[in-house]
Amino acid sequence: MEFFNIQVAAQISGVSAHTIRAWEKRYQALTPKRSENGRRLYSEEDIQRLTLLSKLTQFGSSIGQIANLPDEQLQKLIGKFSKNTDNLVSTKPTIQTSQIDPQQVLTNLFMGLSVFKLDIIYHELQKAQQELSAHDMVFKVLLPFFKKCKSMNLTSIQEKTLFTLVKFEVSKMVHRHYMKPQRMNKKIILAACEKDLQSIELLCAAILCTQHSVELVYFDNYIPAESLALISQTMGAHIIMLGSSTEGSSNLVEFSEQLQNHINEKTHLWMTSNKAQEKFKFMSNSQIHFFPALENLEQKLNEISQNV
Numbered sequence: 001m002e003f004f005n006i007q008v009a010a011q012i013s014g015v016s017a018h019t020i021r022a023w024e025k026r027y028q029a030l031t032p033k034r035s036e037n038g039r040r041l042y043s044e045e046d047i048q049r050l051t052l053l054s055k056l057t058q059f060g061s062s063i064g065q066i067a068n069l070p071d072e073q074l075q076k077l078i079g080k081f082s083k084n085t086d087n088l089v090s091t092k093p094t095i096q097t098s099q100i101d102p103q104q105v106l107t108n109l110f111m112g113l114s115v116f117k118l119d120i121i122y123h124e125l126q127k128a129q130q131e132l133s134a135h136d137m138v139f140k141v142l143l144p145f146f147k148k149c150k151s152m153n154l155t156s157i158q159e160k161t162l163f164t165l166v167k168f169e170v171s172k173m174v175h176r177h178y179m180k181p182q183r184m185n186k187k188i189i190l191a192a193c194e195k196d197l198q199s200i201e202l203l204c205a206a207i208l209c210t211q212h213s214v215e216l217v218y219f220d221n222y223i224p225a226e227s228l229a230l231i232s233q234t235m236g237a238h239i240i241m242l243g244s245s246t247e248g249s250s251n252l253v254e255f256s257e258q259l260q261n262h263i264n265e266k267t268h269l270w271m272t273s274n275k276a277q278e279k280f281k282f283m284s285n286s287q288i289h290f291f292p293a294l295e296n297l298e299q300k301l302n303e304i305s306q307n308v
Contacts, residue, residue, distance in 0.1 A: 002119070003033060003041035011108050012123055013050035014100055020050065027067035029053060044119055045071075051127060052078065100131045102140035109145050116158065118165060125169040134173065134211035138204045138294060142170070146200050167203055167220065174218050177210035186304055187215040188239045188270075189232055193255040195222045201272050202243025204294055212301040225255050229262030241270040260287065272297055 010017045023029040030049055033041040042050075052074040056066050059081045066074065105128045112120030128141055149162060190206050192199055206218040217235060219228075232240055240259065244252050256269060265287065272291045291297040 003043055004047065006040045006042065008111075009040075009042040009047050009050065011104070011111070012120060013047050013054060014104065014127070015050050015054045023050075023053070023063060023067060027064060029063070029067040044123070047123065049074070051123075055131075056081075100127060102128070102132055102136040105132070106141050106144055109141070110148060113145070113148060113152070113162075118161070121162070122165060122169065125166060129170050129172050134207045134209075135298070137170065137173065138207050142166070142200070142204055142207075143294070163200070170203065170207060171218075171220070173210050174206050174216065177216055185213050186238045187217065187236060188241060189217045189219065189228070189235065189237045190241045190243065191219040191228055192222045192243045193225075193252055194244065199243035201294065202241070205241055205243075205272060205297055208294065208298050208301060212305040214301065214304060225258035226262055229259055232263055232267060237267060239268050239270055241272070244271070256288070270297075 004012070006017045006020060009015075010020060013020075015023075024031070030046050032046055033043070035041055049071055052071060053063065053066060055078055056074060057063055059078075061077070066077070069077075105124050108124045109121055112118070112124065128137060132141065145166075149159065154162070188209060190202055190209075192202060203220070206216060206220075209216040209218075217237065223231070228240065231237075240263070242252070242256065242259075252271075259269065267287070269288045270291065271288070272294060291300065
């Protein structure tokens with residue numbers, strides 16, 4: 001089992017070192033181990049408990065009332081608060097007020113990345129996907145994080161591990177979106193157009209959709225063009241967004257042409273890649289729309305939501 005000092009525990013949990021000491025002394029909220037020289041050492045379970053206590057105090061609970069509750073009960077209390085929040089029905093984009101600082105989340109992620117500590121990265125992602133808005137998650141956390149990853153000499157195994165971990169945890173924002181009883185305006189299918197694709201942009205696009213009044217269908221794996229067209233027709237999709245590699249998929253044009261041969265003229269294709277646009281510059285087709293950056297996509301989603 002790995003242990004961390006109080007500074008790291010404070011950074012990850014979002015509870016200041018001074019507050020941690022106070023909670024231990026006044027309320028016996030937890031009892032960390034001690035090193036040979038008497039310094040506090042916190043396990044992952046300790047940090048998780050601090051995070052739970054912090055979140056409940058942000059919801060309005062008194063630390064004195066919850067400090068000695070077992071972790072399972074703390075989780076149940078958070079579940080009740082979260083359930084009440086998720087049950088709110090809205091026909092407009094959900095503007096979520098973050099209880100945590102996205103810059104601090106990013107700092108902690110960078111810290112975990114610098115020593116490739118997946119437990120730190122995973123813990124931060126768990127907090128972020130529960131607390132941050134879709135906008136902050138994409139533009140203030142995920143994009144800067146993966147930009148940092150590209151600047152490092154990571155192995156292909158490390159890159160794939162990080163993407164898989166991020167996708168698993170962050171996709172929970174998409175899953176929650178499925179459960180919200182919102183009035184939807186458009187149905188958007190997001191899918192990869194090549195095998196073994198690690199599309200950061202497609203994942204970020206899916207997350208941005210969760211904040212708007214669109215019905216989202218997120219396929220994070222490759223689907224052949226003809227199969228995707230059949231699924232689109234069956235579901236009555238208005239838009240299909242294709243994910244390609246950063247360099248621009250070599251078969252993107254061919255895939256899109258196959259797709260267009262099987263979908264009706266009212267279904268539009270969206271792509272978020274400048275290099276993808278270069279591949280289609282010789283084509284004139286009103287069904288295909290390009291977004292130079294995810295900011296442009298968010299603007300379009302805002303327009304769709306306003307028309308609900």
